[in-house]
Structures are given as structure tokens and as C-alpha cells.
Amino acid sequence: MSKTIYVLNGPNLNLLGKREPEIYGSDTLADVTRICTDVAAPAGFEIALFQSNHEGEIVDQIHAARENACAIVINPGAYTHTSVAILDALNTFEGPVFECHISNVHKREAFRHHSYVSLRADGVLVGFGIEGYALATRRVISLLKGV
Numbered sequence: 001m002s003k004t005i006y007v008l009n010g011p012n013l014n015l016l017g018k019r020e021p022e023i024y025g026s027d028t029l030a031d032v033t034r035i036c037t038d039v040a041a042p043a044g045f046e047i048a049l050f051q052s053n054h055e056g057e058i059v060d061q062i063h064a065a066r067e068n069a070c071a072i073v074i075n076p077g078a079y080t081h082t083s084v085a086i087l088d089a090l091n092t093f094e095g096p097v098f099e100c101h102i103s104n105v106h107k108r109e110a111f112r113h114h115s116y117v118s119l120r121a122d123g124v125l126v127g128f129g130i131e132g133y134a135l136a137t138r139r140v141i142s143l144l145k146g147v
Contacts, residue, residue: 001070002070003044003045003046003070004045004046004048004068004069004070005036005040005045005046005048005069005070005071005072005073005137005140006048006050006061006062006064006065006069006071006072006073006074007032007033007036007047007048007049007050007072007073007074007133007137008049008051008058008062008072008073008075008076009029009032009049009050009052009075009076009077010051010052010053010058010074010075010076010077010078010079010080011052011053011077011078012077012078013029013051013075013077014029014051014053016028016029016032016130017029017031023102023103024102024103025102025129025130027129027130029049029051031130032049032130032133033047033049035130035131035133035134036049036073036133036134038134039134039137039138039141040137040141043141043145045070045137045141045144047137048068048069055079055083055085055086056085058076058079058086058089059086059089062086062089062090062092062093063092065093065095066093066094069093069095070095070096070140070144071095071096071097071098071140071143071144072090072093072095072096072098073097073098073100073136073137073140074086074090074097074098074099074100074117074121075100075101075133076099076117080099080105080115080116080117081114081115081116083116083117084116086116087116087117087119087120090117090120090121091120096122096139096140096143097117097120097121097122098121098122098123098124098125098139098140099115099117099118099121099123099125100124100125100126100133100136101124101125101126101127101132102127102128102129102130102132103126103127104126105126105127106126106127107127123136123139
């Protein structure tokens with residue numbers, strides 16, 4: 001079994017740390033990789049982080065995860081609320097899937113309250129900042145190790 005956890009990020013997350021820091025904080029995607037790796041490495045897992053502003057590239061990464069990953073942690077950004085394509089791709093993945101959002105989407109605009117991804121996710125973390133990624137990674141490892 002693969003010991004790689006894919007951490008997938010959608011549109012505008014490449015601007016993490018620069019875009020709307022009052023909502024998303026000052027942490028960057030490099031910080032996300034670091035905190036996930038800090039959780040994964042001691043347990044013998046690796047992190048593969050990917051970000052794209054393009055829906056099809058995210059779908060392609062989910063397809064690649066079918067062969068190369070044991071789990072997916074995904075923050076689809078705005079595609080959370082619009083992408084049936086990402087949901088359909090996630091439905092083809094057999095391992096654990098955790099949806100993660102930096103801000104508490106339920107305290108924001110009403111259109112952000114609906115998630116297509118949640119229909120497939122084994123768990124959803126919202127409002128924990130980037131620490132949500134580490135929490136999701138920790139849970140993935142617990143599930144895969146059966147603890």
C-alpha cells in the first residue's frame with residue numbers, strides 16, 4: 001500500500017498568506033506542507049501537496065491518487081460549491097478523503113454553506129486555519145493504521 005497522502009488545493013490557495021489575511025491568516029502553502037509532513041513523517045507517511053486554479057488539473061490529481069496515494073486531504077476552494085466533476089473524481093478514489101477549509105465557511109456567505117465534496121468526504125474540517133490540514137492528516141493516519 002502507498003504511504004503517500006495527497007494534499008490537494010484549489011483556486012486562489014496559491015495566494016495563501018497574501019490574500020485576505022483577515023480571513024485566511026498569514027500562513028502559506030509551504031507552511032501547510034511543513035505541518036502535514038511534521039505529522040506524517042514520524043508515522044512513516046509522505047505528503048504530496050498540489051495546488052491548481054484549474055478544475056481539470058485537480059481532477060487529474062485525484063485520478064493519479066488512485067494509483068499513487070493512500071488518502072486525500074482536499075481544500076477545493078471555490079470548487080467546493082460548484083464542482084460535480086471533482087465530486088465524481090473523488091467517488092472513484094477508494095481511500096479516505098478529508099475535506100478541509102481554513103475559514104469557517106458556515107459563518108460566511110450563504111453560497112459557501114453547500115459542499116459537493118462533503119458528499120464523498122469521510123470528514124470535514126472548517127475554521128481551524130491551516131491546523132485543519134494537520135488534523136486531517138492525523139486522522140488519515142489513525143484510520144490507515146487502525147488506531
